Amino acid sequence: MAYRISFDDLLNATPHHYKTTAEAWGKWREAVTTHANGLRLVNQHVSANWGSVAASEASAFIDARHLKATTAAGVLDKVSRTLSSAYSNFADAHNKLVATVSKAKANGFDCAGGHVTDTRPYNGQSDSQATQNRASLMKTYQADIDAALREATAADNSAASALRGLVPGKTDLAGGNGTGTGTDTGSGHGTPAAPVDYSTSGNIPVPPNFANLAPNPRAQQVLNFAKSKLGLPYIWGGNGPRGYDCSGLTQHAYAAAGISIPRTSEEQWSAGPHITPGHEQPGDLVFFHPDGAGRPGHVGIVLDPKAGTMIEAPHTGDVIKIYPYKNYPGGVLGFVRPH
Numbered sequence: 001m002a003y004r005i006s007f008d009d010l011l012n013a014t015p016h017h018y019k020t021t022a023e024a025w026g027k028w029r030e031a032v033t034t035h036a037n038g039l040r041l042v043n044q045h046v047s048a049n050w051g052s053v054a055a056s057e058a059s060a061f062i063d064a065r066h067l068k069a070t071t072a073a074g075v076l077d078k079v080s081r082t083l084s085s086a087y088s089n090f091a092d093a094h095n096k097l098v099a100t101v102s103k104a105k106a107n108g109f110d111c112a113g114g115h116v117t118d119t120r121p122y123n124g125q126s127d128s129q130a131t132q133n134r135a136s137l138m139k140t141y142q143a144d145i146d147a148a149l150r151e152a153t154a155a156d157n158s159a160a161s162a163l164r165g166l167v168p169g170k171t172d173l174a175g176g177n178g179t180g181t182g183t184d185t186g187s188g189h190g191t192p193a194a195p196v197d198y199s200t201s202g203n204i205p206v207p208p209n210f211a212n213l214a215p216n217p218r219a220q221q222v223l224n225f226a227k228s229k230l231g232l233p234y235i236w237g238g239n240g241p242r243g244y245d246c247s248g249l250t251q252h253a254y255a256a257a258g259i260s261i262p263r264t265s266e267e268q269w270s271a272g273p274h275i276t277p278g279h280e281q282p283g284d285l286v287f288f289h290p291d292g293a294g295r296p297g298h299v300g301i302v303l304d305p306k307a308g309t310m311i312e313a314p315h316t317g318d319v320i321k322i323y324p325y326k327n328y329p330g331g332v333l334g335f336v337r338p339h
Contacts (some may be wrong), residue, residue: 005152005236007114011101012237013094013152014264071245082159089155097148104141107337116142124338137246144215158235160317179198204229204322207263207304221257226311229320234313246299249320250285253301256339261338265299275335280305287333296333300325 101111108120168217206227207213214220226249234244240252247265254261260266269287280286280302287296300312300323308326325332 005149005156007097007111007149008239009235009237010094010097010149010152012239013090014237031223061139070134076245085328086155089158090152092146093152093155096145097145098147098149100141100144107137109138109141111141111145114145114264116145132289147220150265156316189236203213203326207307207309213282213304215281216281218257219281222259222283222301223252223311225253225256226303227311230311230322232320234318234320236316238313244313244320246313249311250299250301259338265296268338269296269333271338277332277335280335281337283337285336285338286310287336289331289333294333302335 051200104111104116108118110117110119118134118138120134209228210223211220229240229244229249233243234245236245236247237248238244239248244252247263247268250265250268251261251263262271265287268285275281275284282302282304284302286300286302288298288300289295298312300310302325303309303311303322308324309322310325311320312323312325313320314323
């Protein structure tokens with residue numbers, strides 16, 4: 001069933017996470033292409049300088065790997081292009097909605113939940129004239145809001161459908177989801193997941209010692225909240241209760257423990273204090289920079305440092321889950337322990 005973007009999702013969205021994620025996948029494509037080209041050069045060298053059965057077998061082996069790498073690079077390029085297109089369309093819909101809501105409010109209309117209602121008196125106009133003019137204006141605003149929601153929904157579902165076709169099975173497009181996030185920042189994100197063994201990390205269960213992981217009651221409250229949301233969908237700009245983006249989940253988890261933190265992953269990273277890697281504890285925030293440029297693009301909640309796991313809201317099309325945090329492209333940016 002196609003997912004429909006809600007008014008609040010789109011109004012509070014952070015479309016640049018589509019772009020950040022697309023750029024991250026583009027970097028993967030560049031790396032795989034470089035690898036494929038390297039294999040081609042090795043194969044040429046072997047063919048030109050060896051003259052034995054072993055050389056033929058080595059050449060065939062390298063040739064097969066080159067074909068796989070080239071195919072993978074093509075898929076990664078399509079993923080990057082799909083997300084770039086989604087970013088352009090989603091951002092356009094988001095900007096149209098923001099502009100429409102701003103104009104409607106300036107003219108005395110309320111847009112709560114995406115439904116336009118009139119809140120202003122008619123300023124001396126005759127009832128019939130006022131009714132006609134403002135009804136027409138209200139109808140225009142409602143049509144513009146509905147159009148923006150349709151545009152965003154089409155962009156999101158089109159991207160999700162294309163990505164499912166490109167990356168079948170359990171391959172995770174955003175170890176985080178963007179959105180975005182994706183975490184969103186809600187950063188998130190989403191960010192591409194590193195190659196990992198899904199038999200051990202794709203569907204990680206709640207550890208049996210969950211109740212004893214946290215170092216203090218507040219950290220346990222953070223984990224309890226996050227655990228209670230496992231299985232809910234990632235929603236771009238989501239603040240619950242039916243779904244969250246990455247930083248929406250972390251903000252609400254800390255709020256459940258009586259700790260106020262900012263909304264986006266960038267702001268949460270800047271809020272500090274920062275914790276030295278290797279000294280992170282359950283309940284800490286773990287940040288990632290998928291583009292390797294030192295900017296937080298995704299955030300999760302450390303669950304078990306020994307196992308290297310976290311609870312995260314990954315990306316559109318996925319659900320809140322337990323996932324490894326040590327193999328993200330670009331690496332872990334760092335850890336923060338709000339208080």
